[in-house]
Amino acid sequence: MTKLNLLNVCFALVFLASCSAKDNAANAETVASEDAAASTIGDTTDMQKPDCGATSPRNGSAWIDKMPGDNDNPTLHVVFTFDTSSSGDEYALEFDYAEESNPPAYAYNLVRTTAGVTDDFITVEDFPYAKGSFAEPELRAVIVQCAAFDEPFEITPVEIVY
Numbered sequence: 001m002t003k004l005n006l007l008n009v010c011f012a013l014v015f016l017a018s019c020s021a022k023d024n025a026a027n028a029e030t031v032a033s034e035d036a037a038a039s040t041i042g043d044t045t046d047m048q049k050p051d052c053g054a055t056s057p058r059n060g061s062a063w064i065d066k067m068p069g070d071n072d073n074p075t076l077h078v079v080f081t082f083d084t085s086s087s088g089d090e091y092a093l094e095f096d097y098a099e100e101s102n103p104p105a106y107a108y109n110l111v112r113t114t115a116g117v118t119d120d121f122i123t124v125e126d127f128p129y130a131k132g133s134f135a136e137p138e139l140r141a142v143i144v145q146c147a148a149f150d151e152p153f154e155i156t157p158v159e160i161v162y
Contacts, residue, residue: 052110052146053089054082054125060155062142064134066162076134078108078142080155084123088116093129096145105141107152 060080078093090113099105110127141156 051148052091052112053086053115053148054084054091054110054112054146055148056083057110057144057146057149057153058082060142060144060153061159062139062155062157063159063161064136064138066160073132074134074137076106076129076131076136076139076142076158078129078144078155079127080144080153081124081126082110084125085121086116086118087123088114089125090114090116091125091127093144099140099143101140103138103140104136105143105154105156106136106139107143107145110144110146 058081060078062076062078065075065077092111092113093108094111096107096109099107108129138160139158141154142158144153144155
C-alpha cells in the first residue's frame with residue numbers, strides 16, 4: 001500500500017471515529033436525561049396538574065419495542081383516546097415522576113402545546129406517543145395525568161415486544 005493510500009485510510013478512520021463519538025455522546029446525553037428523569041422518584045399527585053383541556057381518557061395501550069433492526073434502541077410507545085371541546089389542539093406527554101415499585105410506573109402530564117378553536121361539540125382525539133432510547137427495561141404501568149381528568153389514567157400492562 002502506498003503512503004498516500006495509507007494516509008487516506010487513516011483520515012477516513014479518524015473521521016469515522018469522530019462521527020461515532022458524536023453519535024455516542026448524543027445517545028449518552030439522551031439516556032442521561034431519561035435516567036435523571038427516572039431518578040425523580042415520588043408522587044406529585046398533591047401538586048396542581050396542568051389543565052390540558054382533555055376529558056374521558058380511554059382505550060390505552062403501552063409497550064416497549066425492543067425489536068432489533070435499523071433503529072436498534074428500546075422505544076416506549078403509548079396510545080390512548082380522549083375527548084376535547086377544541087379542534088386543532090396539539091398535545092405532548094411530559095415526564096412527571098417514576099413511582100417507587102419494581103418495575104416502576106412512569107407518570108406523564110398530558111399538556112396542550114397548541115390551543116385550537118373551541119367548538120360547541122366534543123372532538124374525539126387519538127393520541128400516539130413514542131420515546132426512543134428508553135432507558136427503563138420494563139414498566140409496571142404508564143400513568144397519564146391532567147387536571148381535567150377525574151383521576152389519573154393508568155395504562156397497564158406495559159408489554160415488551162422483542
